[in-house]
Amino acid sequence: MSSTTLPVMHDHASHDTSSMTTLGFWIYLMSDCLIFAVLFATFGVLAGNTADGPAGRDIFNLRYVAGETLLLLLSSFTFGAGMLSAKAGRRNALLVWLAVTLLLGAAFVGMELHEFAALIHDGAGPGVSAFLSAYFTLVGTHGLHVTLGILWLGVMMHQVFHYGVDEVVLRRLNCLSLFWHFLDLVWICVFTFVYLREFL
Template identity: 60%
Template sequence: MTMHLDTARREAAATEAEAPVFYDVEEAAHAESSTLLGFWIYLMSDALIFAVLFATFGVLGTRYAAGPSPADLFELPLIALNTSLLLFSSITYGLAMLEVEKRRMGLTLFWLGVTGLFGLGFLVIELYEFYHLIAEGAGPQRSAFLSAFFTLVGTHGLHVTAGILWLVTLMFQLPLHGFIPENHRRLMCLGMFWHFLDVIWIGVFTFVYLMGVLRG
């Protein structure tokens, strides 16, 4: 009887001793995925920033101060080209992530490079558009509409710039360290960031450019 109790107690003690091992390991597994969840929450807060800028544009977007209107300024073929560049960059980033899963360094870097070039093309066209507008006298200080326009589209452009810098950084880190878990996590975060910027751009080309031109 006493022997039996002893065994039971020992077993209980053994399970208790194992418990910290289990919790410790679980914590490590949690830390990885919490980065992605945390980054997602950052993206959501970024979405709120853009929501405020969209609301500002929605309020001020028709206040031309006797200046040029969207239909006078925007060249839709250029915006269509810009949009397709960003769309292509989204699928090439997806292709890069598929190569990451297959552990193929060369093709991963190739698709990341293509993504970066598409992003750069988008930025160049946007800067050309801004330069063109300012040269025409339709700079951000011309009217409330143009202030809101430059703030919204410029903030998106700054995000794309940050994304390209991040992409170039990872293109150096990947060959240096290989497909380590840290690099994998960074690529996942950048992917979320990149696709998120594409989602914001859907709002921009619809709400700012297409509906602006519709208003005439």
């Protein structure tokens, strides 16, 4: 009797830990959200304090930002498609989707680094004004999150490659999926309030 009830119990218990893990990770994400909220508030307060340095409309290129946005949006979609492959147990399709997501994410970080380098080269570095300090902190923190997400993507690809899509891997992929989509949400606020708002 114990041999027939135990697997069911075990299955239930593991399902429970999985949903608890997701909830816990979600609560972490919400605390991360508060970090970004504080950085956005700081940026909002300091956006006008250019200290005779360049203002946003002098240095930002909206076409470039639209490109970055497209990359991140596409990567969100490819990750979603990857999660569906993972749930269906299609390991190879999952690996391909994860690789595409990783490349799109890396391209985004590359574009952002290029943008930062160009700004600093043109004399609009983080030390020039309160506005630029707040800008580099906010956008840089987002970029750092994406970079860590890419690292995590690489680790998960390695795990999927070696262990296949088992329950543990699926749980971790679920958390990474929340993280990745969350970064897309933050970017929506960045392009609206940091970039577009400068050109009103």
